[in-house]
Amino acid sequence: MAENFEIAFLGTGSPLISAERCGAGQVVVAGGRNVLVDLGWGAARRLIPAGVMPSSIDTLLFTHMHTDHITDFPDFLFLRWTAGATTPLTIYGPAGTKETVDGFMAALRLDIGFRLAHHAGKLHPDGIRCNVIELPTTAAATRFAEIDGIGIDAFEVDHFPVVPAFGYRVSFDGRTVVLSGDTSFCQSLLEASRGADMLICEAMNRPMLDQQMAFLRGAGRTLQASLFEDVPSYHISTPEIAGLARDANIGELVLSHIIPPIGTDAASVAGFTTGMSDIYTGPITVAKDTQRIAVTRR
Ligand SMILES: [Zn+2]
Numbered sequence: 001m002a003e004n005f006e007i008a009f010l011g012t013g014s015p016l017i018s019a020e021r022c023g024a025g026q027v028v029v030a031g032g033r034n035v036l037v038d039l040g041w042g043a044a045r046r047l048i049p050a051g052v053m054p055s056s057i058d059t060l061l062f063t064h065m066h067t068d069h070i071t072d073f074p075d076f077l078f079l080r081w082t083a084g085a086t087t088p089l090t091i092y093g094p095a096g097t098k099e100t101v102d103g104f105m106a107a108l109r110l111d112i113g114f115r116l117a118h119h120a121g122k123l124h125p126d127g128i129r130c131n132v133i134e135l136p137t138t139a140a141a142t143r144f145a146e147i148d149g150i151g152i153d154a155f156e157v158d159h160f161p162v163v164p165a166f167g168y169r170v171s172f173d174g175r176t177v178v179l180s181g182d183t184s185f186c187q188s189l190l191e192a193s194r195g196a197d198m199l200i201c202e203a204m205n206r207p208m209l210d211q212q213m214a215f216l217r218g219a220g221r222t223l224q225a226s227l228f229e230d231v232p233s234y235h236i237s238t239p240e241i242a243g244l245a246r247d248a249n250i251g252e253l254v255l256s257h258i259i260p261p262i263g264t265d266a267a268s269v270a271g272f273t274t275g276m277s278d279i280y281t282g283p284i285t286v287a288k289d290t291q292r293i294a295v296t297r298r
């Protein structure tokens with residue numbers, strides 16, 4: 001019988017405000033292990049509703065150092081600690097991860113002292129510690145960890161000027177899922193995705209984004225409108241994703257990091273994915289926060 005292999009989606013949004021979609025975060029649930037990928041705003045509070053105990057996570061992967069992927073790190077760390085973690089958290093990420101984690105830990109130093117003093121002897125001092133491992137930047141997917149049969153590879157994606165930015169490829173029990181991270185269309189994502197059972201891809205619907213830009217301009221919010229103009233240069237559009245999924249022969253496509261944020265109703269989802277099925281004929285899902293999707297053999 002196939003072993004359990006699922007993705008729990010914590011946040012399926014971006015930096016753009018959404019009541020329904022938090023910042024980026026997902027948990028790879030494989031066998032008895034949970035590997036966390038990214039922790040954007042609001043993602044930590046989704047862990048328990050998504051069925052994942054914070055103390056069950058010993059490994060965290062960061063894709064890049066944008067706020068919508070990192071700012072729930074302190075809240076996660078405290079949830080994990082107070083849920084009973086007794087060992088340090090291992091954190092993998094691109095160059096810059098150590099500087100970011102060190103900065104968070106400096107900000108938390110006083111609070112950690114207060115908690116240890118107040119809950120004398122109850123919280124394990126190792127449960128709030130972190131080991132950071134910065135990974136080399138390689139265009140080709142490169143294996144850096146094997147955890148109880150879970151093989152994890154990193155590859156560089158193109159999120160310029162965010163350099164380096166990573167995607168991850170996770171293999172378990174003969175199945176493979178690729179997580180794009182934030183990226184424009186790039187050859188390294190196509191190569192890393194080849195033959196994967198599932199691609200979890202960030203996604204931008206350009207006509208919908210243009211509509212929001214026009215709305216902002218009409219409302220006199222010229223700064224926001226001009227910031228929106230910069231968004232397409234480092235994100236991948238829905239037709240580009242469909243073309244990549246077709247060319248890489250992906251078993252199943254799941255969209256997350258939805259730009260602009262949309263509701264979870266069928267009409268919004270259909271509007272967001274318009275035209276994709278004309279290019280890629282496999283299943284396409286727009287993920288929702290707290291949803292769990294099984295990685296099945298194609
Ligand atoms: Zn992002």
Ligand SMILES: [Zn+2]
Binds near residue numbers: 159
């Ligand atoms: Zn980003």
